[in-house]
Amino acid sequence: MVDRKERLEEEFELGEEVEAIHEYEALTDDYLHITASLIADEVAHLAEARTGVAVDLGAGPGSLVRKLAVRFPQLLVIGLDISFLMTKLARDRARVEGMKNVAFVVADVHHLPFQAQSVEMIVSHGAMHHWRRLDMALGEVKQVLAEKGFVYISDLKRDAPDELVQHIASLLNQNQARAFLNSIQASYTIEELVALAAEAGLGHMRVEPEDFSRRTIAQNIKRLKGSPMRGMRQAAINLRLVGGGNTV
Numbered sequence: 001m002v003d004r005k006e007r008l009e010e011e012f013e014l015g016e017e018v019e020a021i022h023e024y025e026a027l028t029d030d031y032l033h034i035t036a037s038l039i040a041d042e043v044a045h046l047a048e049a050r051t052g053v054a055v056d057l058g059a060g061p062g063s064l065v066r067k068l069a070v071r072f073p074q075l076l077v078i079g080l081d082i083s084f085l086m087t088k089l090a091r092d093r094a095r096v097e098g099m100k101n102v103a104f105v106v107a108d109v110h111h112l113p114f115q116a117q118s119v120e121m122i123v124s125h126g127a128m129h130h131w132r133r134l135d136m137a138l139g140e141v142k143q144v145l146a147e148k149g150f151v152y153i154s155d156l157k158r159d160a161p162d163e164l165v166q167h168i169a170s171l172l173n174q175n176q177a178r179a180f181l182n183s184i185q186a187s188y189t190i191e192e193l194v195a196l197a198a199e200a201g202l203g204h205m206r207v208e209p210e211d212f213s214r215r216t217i218a219q220n221i222k223r224l225k226g227s228p229m230r231g232m233r234q235a236a237i238n239l240r241l242v243g244g245g246n247t248v
Ligand SMILES: C[S@@+](CC[C@H](N)C(=O)[O-])C[C@H]1O[C@@H](n2cnc3c(N)ncnc32)[C@H](O)[C@@H]1O
Pocket: 011, 028, 032, 057, 058, 059, 060, 061, 062, 063, 064, 080, 081, 082, 083, 086, 107, 108, 109, 110, 124, 125, 126, 127, 130, 131, 132
């Protein structure tokens, strides 16, 4: 396995943020909205109904925020992202869909703008490999999470089987494929994440392959069948840090 490449400064190495955002938006529309739906259903099974605030770290275009907000109508789901343009895109999309229990903020995961123990749920997808200091970001998660708060943070894993990685890359356009391969190299292994979570005081949470439950798969089977990603082994390519709710 290759050493971890330093966190990505830019998603697509395209220089222009606007261009990178459009490329990511296309990738989301083609592939990632299914993942958002799977994660939202998985979270709905693992975390019992709750009130208060949920935060999606590195929310990007806000797909997971919107899916989660539908499943947890009593929560205010906040999409947090360091990019102003990405946040604007996410806000516009949520407005078009007429969503009420969502909000978006521009902020850095290394300095979360929430009071200690004030957040009921923290989720994230595909963003961790961007964070310059994962130890610091997880420390912030620990700090702002409510006492019985729920965490679901998933991302690619660096030791994913090469043939699977290459196969996925072959389905993408050139820019997307480069971003995907860079992201794999910048991501973490389960062992690395176990150590970092423990250091941040989240050692009681599970770090594991992202293996969706049968129930979640069944709920999304139609979408999965129609997707170019059908048959993909999510657990071979993604990991998750999960804890709180019914999971412990
Ligand atoms: C690959 S995108 C993932 C977007 C979204 N979670 C999804 O699944 O589609 C990563 C996002 O993380 C954001 N990001 C990177 N570094 C960040 C930081 N330090 N704090 C907050 N957001 C960050 C980027 O702006 C980008 O929107």
